[in-house]
Amino acid sequence: MVLDEPGRPLRAADLPDPEPAPGQLLLRVAACGVCRTDVHIRDGELTTGTRPIVPGHQIVGIVERGGAGTATAPGTRVGVPWLGWTDGTCRFCTSGRENLCLTARFTGLDLPGGFAERTVADERFCFPLPEGYADLSVAPLLCAGLIGHRALRMTGGARRLGLYGFGAAAHVIAQVALHQGREVHAFTRADDAASQAFARELGCAWAGDALAPGPEPLDAAIIFAPAGELVPAALRASDRGAVIVCAGIHMSDIPSFPYADLWEERQIRSVANLTRDDAREFLALAPRVPVRTTVTTYPLERAEDALDAIRAGTIEGAAVLVL
Ligand SMILES: [Zn+2]
Ligand SMILES: [Zn+2]
Secondary structure, X not given: OEEOOOOOOOEOOOOOOOOOOOOEEEEEEEEEEEOHHHHHXXXXXXXXXXXXXXXXXXXXXXXXXXXXXXXXXXXXXXXXXXXXXXXXXXXXXXXXXXXXXXXXXXXXXOEOOXXXXXXXXXXXXXXXXXXXXXXXXXXXXXXXXXXXXXXXXXXOOOOEEEEEOOOHHHHHHHHHHHHOOOEEEEEEOOOOHHHHHXXXXXXXXXXXXXXXXXXXXXXXXXXXXXXXXXXXXXXXXXXEEEEEEEOOOOOOOOOOOOHHHOOOOOEEEEOOOOOHHHHHHHHHHHHHOOOOOOEEEEEHHHHHHHHHHHHHOOOOOEEEEEO
């Protein structure tokens, strides 16, 4: 499935099988998660990247063969996340912050992604996946899980955690937060009874309207929904010293708000991308929780329907293309 230009529907295309360059693996794609970032790429809210491009950055693939210099055996199941390549030499790479690499390339944006039967990926950015997860169940861990977990780490030891937008990432991270003994409150659109019920089923202590404060002040909040008005709403819902983590790659403009809402050491920060250490850490943690993913599956050629459903917020859990 090819994106020719932002704003246009993905198009089914017959492309030649990719050839693995030195250091790359040729993968047969088994499943690929669909992320809100794919919606932003499709809709032109991210302006960088290669065109045309095959999107998809939560790839579960089986190694068919490796290019020169690779060591992964054919038949190995690997996961390919959003971070697809870094230079290893810039001031961010050399200080443990490769997620901020100045020349990073991202899977399904700059590099071929997983909305395809076959793709290639740099072996250094392919990860062994925990056994005990089916292909379609493990796919959402590769972005919703990894970046959600990085966002969760940024909340430190916060006990009462608010999750704004209860989609793929929140449904994974709520389980991790509960496992860590935190209290989780789910903030959704006021009339989204289905997401609120889903959040309560997963163990959230409270679920309700995102634009009003919850029953008790939050120690931290993670905003997964791309709506800027949630930032001041989360500040108003939060206690002194709380951190508000914006975990999406794109958000509508944040409306202005009184300084008093930020006062008392409240913080607002973003989380960008992931490091390979994040991937190793989370993929080891997920089966210990254990994180169970709720997925809605689509065949490859219905990728547009999956994007529509994410845009409309009608998916329970995560959307996954299964090949
Ligand atoms: Zn770098
Ligand atoms: Zn993603």
